[in-house]
Each structure stands twice: as structure tokens, then as C-alpha cells.
Amino acid sequence: LPGVIHHPLVSLQSSFKAKAFTEAFLKNSIQQPRRHDLQNMLSHKAVILGYGRPKKERRKSAKARGLNARQKRELKVFQINPEHQRYELFLPLHELWRQYIIDLCGGLKATSNPQVVQQKLLKADFHGAILTVVRSKCPSYVGTSGILVQEFKHVFKIITRDDKLKVIPKRNSVFAVEINGFVSHIYGSKFEYRASERAAKKFKLKGTIDL
Amino acid sequence: SPAHISNGSVSTVQVSVLLPECSSAPSHLDSVLNNFSSFYLIKKLPVYELLDRHFLETAVYHGAVFGLSYRTRIDEDNCVALMPNGHLTLSLDKDSFEILGFEGKPSRFKHRTATRFVVSVDLTDSSMAPGRRSYLRLLTSLKSRLQLQTDFLLSHHPVLCSLGGGASIQPLLSRCDWSQHRPEVNCRVLTNLPCPAPLSCDPHSFLEWLGAVDAGISCENSSSSFLSSFVCPEPNTMHRHALSVSVSGLLLPHDIHRLLQELRRYVEQPRLASWVSMTVRGFADSPVSCSNHEHGFLRGGENFYTLMMFHDHTYQLHLAMGAHDVCPP
Numbered sequence: 401l402p403g404v405i406h407h408p409l410v411s412l413q414s415s416f417k418a419k420a421f422t423e424a425f426l427k428n429s430i431q432q433p434r435r436h437d438l439q440n441m442l443s444h445k446a447v448i449l450g451y452g453r454p455k456k457e458r459r460k461s462a463k464a465r466g467l468n469a470r471q472k473r474e475l476k477v478f479q480i481n482p483e484h485q486r487y488e489l490f491l492p493l494h495e496l497w498r499q500y501i502i503d504l505c506g507g508l509k510a511t512s513n514p515q516v517v518q519q520k521l522l523k524a525d526f527h528g529a530i531l532t533v534v535r536s537k538c539p540s541y542v543g544t545s546g547i548l549v550q551e552f553k554h555v556f557k558i559i560t561r562d563d564k565l566k567v568i569p570k571r572n573s574v575f576a577v578e579i580n581g582f583v584s585h586i587y588g589s590k591f592e593y594r595a596s597e598r599a600a601k602k603f604k605l606k607g608t609i610d611l
Numbered sequence: 612s613p614a615h616i617s618n619g620s621v622s623t624v625q626v627s628v629l630l631p632e633c634s635s636a637p638s639h640l641d642s643v644l645n646n647f648s649s650f651y652l653i654k655k656l657p658v659y660e661l662l663d664r665h666f667l668e669t670a671v672y673h674g675a676v677f678g679l680s681y682r683t684r685i686d687e688d689n690c691v692a693l694m695p696n697g698h699l700t701l702s703l704d705k706d707s708f709e710i711l712g713f714e715g716k717p718s719r720f721k722h723r724t725a726t727r728f729v730v731s732v733d734l735t736d737s738s739m740a741p742g743r744r745s746y747l748r749l750l751t752s753l754k755s756r757l758q759l760q761t762d763f764l765l766s767h768h769p770v771l772c773s774l775g776g777g778a779s780i781q782p783l784l785s786r787c788d789w790s791q792h793r794p795e796v797n798c799r800v801l802t803n804l805p806c807p808a809p810l811s812c813d814p815h816s817f818l819e820w821l822g823a824v825d826a827g828i829s830c831e832n833s834s835s836s837f838l839s840s841f842v843c844p845e846p847n848t849m850h851r852h853a854l855s856v857s858v859s860g861l862l863l864p865h866d867i868h869r870l871l872q873e874l875r876r877y878v879e880q881p882r883l884a885s886w887v888s889m890t891v892r893g894f895a896d897s898p899v900s901c902s903n904h905e906h907g908f909l910r911g912g913e914n915f916y917t918l919m920m921f922h923d924h925t926y927q928l929h930l931a932m933g934a935h936d937v938c939p940p
Binding site for chain 2: 534535536537539540541542543610611
């Protein structure tokens with residue numbers, strides 16, 4: 401729609417004259433498209449402005465999102481510094497773990513049923529346990545023994561007596577865990593779950609337990 | 612040369628000699644046959660004793676001992692062999708190998724899944740010297756992880772041992788339950804033996820005939836006997852006598868070598884018969900065959916060789932191996 405043209409010669413006459421003049425001028429100067437009814441288009445149109453409600457402030461979600469894998473690797477949260485890699489430092493952890501297991505199995509007396517103890521161990525957490533590789537398809541792993549520092553889905557990270565951090569794959573190995581005279585053999589191939597997932601896992605007898 | 616073969620052969624259990632046209636062994640031969648070294652049978656020897664420092668230094672390093680596990684079947688149980696060249700071979704089933712935790716290779720004779728493993732260690736190598744890492748690892752493995760114990764046949768060369776006599780193995784023996792044995796000598800005189808002419812017939816049939824003579828199977832093929840229809844290969848000559856001697860036990864290579872020299876001297880002298888044969892058989896259950904390769908037992912654990920010596924200094928060698936064996940080059 402053409403805007404109102406301000407002509408320097410137009411002076412303020414009476415409003416009626418001005419209006420008549422304006423209309424006549426507009427009619428002469430602009431194109432009159434037959435389709436559009438200019439009069440109708442210009443009058444009585446309510447213009448709808450933006451629809452706005454008072455906005456609520458979106459709260460920041462209370463729980464932390466956590467780090468994704470890349471951030472974890474960058475921050476190196478799960479890596480232990482060499483100065484912390486000493487066997488003695490982990491012995492208190494082992495003591496804690498022993499207490500935890502003894503509590504879990506309800507005392508671990510000499511008369512406890514091994515089946516019950518084993519069932520409890522399947523769902524227990526092993527961080528801090530002393531693991532020994534008893535049998536393995538790869539001969540060089542056999543005999544390694546140490547305190548479990550980290551348990552991942554497919555490997556155990558243990559620290560041996562000579563302060564070496566060793567990574568032992570779970571597959572094709574049998575680990576022995578010893579508490580108070582109870583020796584439990586764990587077949588690593590069947591244990592390839594994250595510690596958190598394992599707590600909820602039902603273990604079924606499937607296939608052979610041969611390495 | 613025959614010397615090379617007999618020095619290579621190690622795990623011998625029996626030597627059979629056939630002397631055609633001979634009714635009694637000449638004195639030299641007789642003395643050699645009766646003077647084979649005696650051997651020891653140790654019950655329940657813990658295998659880590661073979662790694663004993665004193666034993667290694669006085670006996671093994673001089674190539675003077677030779678031992679084999681007794682009554683262990685190569686395809687079922689764990690077998691141990693100690694060769695004069697200082698190689699210790701353990702043939703283990705899968706569970707024992709996995710518990711032992713020492714480097715080894717799967718057996719060549721099984722397909723797909725390995726069920727048998729061979730651990731072969733050269734005790735004379737510097738990495739296996741007492742105190743070194745591999746030596747200690749093998750020692751702890753055999754002592755604490757897999758306590759392997761077998762009945763063991765042990766034989767030692769009296770001259771090669773540094774301390775002379777049995778002094779080098781006495782400490783080892785004193786810790787165990789042992790008994791001494793002499794090789795058994797069997798002499799048979801055969802009469803009216805049809806003998807094929809050695810160079811004229813096919814080697815396989817000749818070998819078969821030799822085996823038949825040794826086993827005492829008659830070559831008559833009479834219609835009343837259904838057990839054997841074996842006949843002596845043509846052309847054959849009838850010998851009036853023949854002497855068949857066999858010595859069984861754990862036999863040392865150097866004794867066999869002496870026998871070989873004696874037989875050569877015998878056959879070189881002009882005689883009625885122009886040939887002599889000697890068959891040396893190895894243990895069916897030994898982890899190592901005549902040619903120091905891996906040996907297995909499929910349907911039969913034969914590993915033997917037959918040496919035919921002729922008057923004109925030529926000889927024929929027949930080597931027989933079972934299905935689970937590696938042929939020497």
C-alpha cells in the first residue's frame with residue numbers, strides 16, 4: 401500500500417479539504433488494481449501483534465548430566481597416577497572389601513553353605529578383592545595375583561605386589577578369590593558384564609565352562 | 612650313515628637282531644648283547660626334581676641322562692621325556708597345560724580345537740640356567756601350580772657323567788622310590804626258516820616277513836590255520852638255522868651303536884649268509900619319536916627302523932612311523 405506522500409506544497413487547510421485532496425491525489429497517482437478493494441483493505445483491520453504470555457523461567461535440571469566418554473578420557477578420571485600405584489595403598493581397600501563380603505554372606509563361618517556364599521558373590525562387587533589367575537588359555541597370565549582396582553566390562557585392572565598395574569582380560573581365564581578359607585573360582589568368560597549390570601543379572605547355565 | 616641314525620634315535624624299547632644261517636651268537640656279539648646298561652625305574656617322581664640344580668650340572672648338561680615317563684599313554688595322560696641333548700618335553704592335556712602356565716604349543720596332530728599341548732624346553736639353553744626367569748617360572752609352575760608326578764624310567768651313561776658311576780643321579784634317586792633293572796635278552800634259534808632274498812623282493816613284503824619272524828608267525832599257510840595266510844615272499848631259500856635275539860628295556864643310544872659296530876664286523880666276515888638285520892623300536896607312548904619330532908598315537912604308536920646290513924658294506928634302511936608322526940627329512 402502506498403504510504404502517504406508528503407508534498408511540500410500541501411499546507412494545513414481545513415481537514416475536510418485536506419482529506420478530499422489526499423484521496424483524489426492518491427487515486428490519481430497510484431495504480432488501482434481492480435481486484436483489490438483498497439477502501440476495504442485500509443479500514444477496520446485489527447492488526448494482531450505477537451502473541452506473548454509471561455514466560456516462566458526454565459529451571460536448570462537438578463541432576464548432573466554426567467560426562468560422556470570423550471570428556472572422561474580427557475579428564476582422565478579413571479586413570480591412576482603412577483605415584484598412587486603402590487600396593488600398600490590398596491591394602492586398606494582390601495580390608496574394607498573383606499568386611500563387606502563377610503557382612504554380605506552373614507558371617508562366613510566354617511559351616512556356611514558354599515552354594516549360598518557363591519550366590520552372594522555373584523552379585524557382589526569385587527573392587528578391593530585379591531584375585532589370582534588359576535587357569536588361562538594364555539600361559540603368561542597364569543599366576544598373576546593382586547588387588548582389583550577397577551573392573552570394566554571385559555577386563556580386570558589389578559595391582560600386583562611389585563606395584564605393577566596389570567590389565568587382565570576376563571575371557572578365557574579362571575580367577576580365584578579367597579576369603580577366610582573359602583576359595584571361589586570365577587570363570588571370566590561368563591563374567592563379562594559391568595559391575596553395575598552384574599548385580600541385576602541372572603546367571604544361567606549355558607554352554608560349557610571349559611576354557 | 613647308520614651311525615647317524617642310531618645316534619638320533621633315543622626312546623628305544625627294543626632291539627631285535629636276525630642272523631640267518633647262524634645257530635649261536637659269536638662271543639663278541641654275545642658279550643655286547645649282554646652288556647647293555649641297566650636302567651632305573653622311579654615311582655612317582657615329581658617332575659620338578661628333573662630341574663634340580665645338582666642333577667642338571669652333573670648329568671643333564673653332559674648329555675648323560677635319558678628318561679621317559681612309564682605307563683603313561685600319550686593320548687590320554689601327561690607324558691614326560693628327557694632327551695640326552697637336554698630337551699625336556701612335556702606332553703600335556705588341555706587342563707594340565709592351562710594350569711601349568713608355561714609357554715607351549717598345541718600338538719600338531721589334533722584338528723580344530725586343541726586338546727593336547729606340548730611344552731618343549733631346552734635345559735642347556737642359557738635362558739633356562741638355574742636362577743634365570745624362565746627356569747624359576749617353570750620350577751614354580753611344576754612345584755606349586757601343577758604338581759606333576761609320574762613313574763619314570765631313567766637311564767644314564769656311566770662314562771659321560773662328570774662324577775663317574777651313578778654318583779650324579781644318586782642324590783636324585785635317594786629322594787625317591789627307585790629300583791634297578793637290566794634289559795631283558797631273549798635268544799631264539801629258528802630252524803628251517805624260509806628266507807627271501809633281500810634285494811630281490813619288495814621292501815614292504817620283506818619288512819613284513821621280518822616282523823612275522825620276530826613275532827613267531829609261521830609262513831606255512833596251512834589250510835588248517837585261519838589266523839594267518841602269510842607266505843614267505845618269493846624267491847626264497849631255506850636256511851637251516853637262524854638266530855633271533857631281542858633285547859628289551861630302556862636302551863641307551865651308545866649301546867645300540869656298539870651293537871651296530873659289532874654286527875657290521877660280523878657281517879663283513881665271509882659267511883654263509885650275506886646279510887644281517889637289526890630292528891630298533893621306540894616306545895609307543897613317547898612324546899618324542901626317533902627323529903626328535905613330536906610323536907602321537909592314533910591307532911598304533913609304532914616308530915621303528917630296520918637296518919639291513921650286507922656283506923659288501925651296503926645297507927638298507929626302512930623307517931616306519933605311525934599316522935601321528937613327522938617323517939624325518
